Amino acid sequence: MSGTRVKRIGAIEAGAAALLLGLAACSSPPAGERGNAAEVAEVAGNADDVAAPGNGAEAVPPKSILRPEVAAPVPEPEAPRAEDVVVGFDEPGKILTDEAKAALDALVASPAARAGGAFTLRGHSDSRGDDRANLRASRRRAETVRDYLVAKGIDPARQTVIALGETTPLVPNAHPDGSDDPVARQKNRRVEVHVALPAPAPAATPAAAGEDAVAENATAPTD
Secondary structure, three states: OOHHHHHHHHHHHHHHHHHHHHHHHHHOOOHHHHHHHHHHHHHHHHHHHHHOOOOOOOOOOOEOOOOOOOEOOOOOOOOOOOEEEEEEEOOOOOOEOHHHHHHHHHHHOOHHHHOOOOEEEEEOOOOOOOHHHHHHHHHHHHHHHHHHHHHOOOOHHHEEEEEOOOOOOOOOOEOOOOOEOHHHHHHHOEEEEEEOOOOOOOOOOHHHHHHHHHHHHHHOOOO
């Protein structure tokens, strides 16, 4: 074989080897990209560990879209406050209206009622009839409300019934010209319900704390 032919075969083999190396380089990503892909895979794996149930990880609070490092605020529970409601009756003044029952239901579900606040029921009447009869009628209305609250789970020991009769009308019982106003009289046949805040627990005084310490020392075994 001549030297020229050997050189040509060597050149062809060198070119083929270079072509294979180029194809191999194109099929694999650069080193930097390979590192980024590994980092992405690692981050994805960590995210799966956080989100997957049963891994013992705590729930991640929602993040703000504009500031991901700031968690969304958790709403605070509603603080109890005193509640007042006026309960109305039908035309004869003996049966609670549907609106009155709905108002009492909402009152029972209020934070003050759930916290154990005391109920004060003040019964009222219009001015028609005898004063004593109106006083009795106002008491019966307050007792009707009390019985409804008891049926809803409010202990009667938490309720105080007060009969006021016709002494404190909500609106005038007559028109300005002195004629009777049936609508106004019906408004005056009512019960005003007040739910107070529960009394705070008494704080221990320094003297009481000292007495407790003395009693504890007195009962402690001696060496």
